[in-house]
Amino acid sequence: MKNAGQTVASRRKSTRLPESPASIASSTRRALYALALLAFASAAFHGLFSAVAYRWNWEGVWRYRQQFGYGWLTTMGLSLVAMVVSVVLGFLLMLGRRSPWELVRMGCGAVVELVRGSPLLVQLLIGHYIIANALRIDEPMVTGIILLGCFEGAYLAEIFRGAVESISASQLEAARAVGFDKVQTYRFVIIPQALRRALPGTTGQLVSLIKDSSLLSVIGIEELVQKVKIMNAATYKPLEGFLPLALAYLVVTLPLSHLARRLEGRFAYET
């Protein structure tokens, strides 16, 4: 047991140095740099707005704070569900593109290329006004989530496929050699290794998904952008609407990126 403890300790040491003087110095330096960058950005921002003599007026906007909050929750809620849809769909499309049956391969390939190759706006309009209408789905939120999930799922499929296909042939042979069948090979060898390689691309795509959800306003979903548009129409103060809008997205997307980097660190091992 003593030995097990030793290896755990040495492993931790090799990945992260928790309290060494060097690491404290480097984190202090990073904090100072961050402050300096922030000060520079604020000064630039302030300078630009003074140059055009912009007169701020937050009063009108403040009255709409509840609507703003409601829009934010809608955006985050539908993005969350669409993320689940997109990851599941991306995984299935990836499997489909690796299928032994040519028809399935071609079908999934066509879906991925069509969805990735055309604007989301067009897909939303066709999906909402034609497909959902034909299928008598009278719930823009459901249609919107599915369409957004499909759009990002097609991108994720390619990210997943790249990660899976980067697993070397010798790993696949090792999996066969120890007697794994196809499902076991995916479960124990391919997915755990591909997960780490797919993580940076996947996070980027999920961040995009949150931002792309703003297009759902075109099919009448009152998410954040739609709320702000309504607000702007009443206050005639678009900047006071759009700036908080950008911040409301960043509040979620920045922590998401940060979380992903932490996860990457945890999955890190040399190959």
Next chain:
Amino acid sequence: MKLETQAVTKRYGAHAALDGASFATGDEARVIALLGPSGGGKSTLLRVLGCLLVPDEGSISIDSKVLPHDDDGALQARRENGFVFQGYNLFPHLTALQNITLPLREVHGMNATEAEQRALELLHRLGLENHEHKRPSQLSGGQQQRAAIARALAPKPRLLLLDEPTSALDPVVTGEVLDVIRELAEAGQSIILATHEISFARKVADWVVFLAAGKVQESSPAADFFTRPKTQLAQAYLEGLSKYR
């Protein structure tokens, strides 16, 4: 064990790695060395014999039992074998211990405690105590190869297949790994070994299959092969290899 192949062919595109390879060993061959120049078909033959590859044509039998050509049959057959490759091929995301216990649990139906016991027993036998919880990247080449041998031995395979297990190792470590293989051979393990280590093959093998250009040129008891090679190719090969050793 008696190995027998008839006109085995395996193609990769236009290139035939095995081109009608036929041979038969004696009835009591136990440690079989596959020798021959690089690109001659040793690795492919080893994989075909271990059911890791299914040949395009031809048939193989071990003790008069014909090896299956369908995917499921080949999977079942290969689960009775253990493999060690040139490039270690451990799973990099698992520790040495997990590399061994995972197949024991998932393929061979052992419970977690049994699997861990078996894995620890082998890791200790192969001199890897204190390294059980390290990932492959934290092990040296020789340690990785010994862990790979432990993984191959763990399910008590009928047949252990080794594909140039020392070609990526330095001479000292090569000696250590060869010691391990020799002990296994002496303990009665059935082994098929593709190698360039001629003097090692001479010591442990009891049968030699010599391949070149995808064909079996010679198949004879080891003693005969090393003293009186029948073909010119084999003679030249042996001379070339012993030139500097």
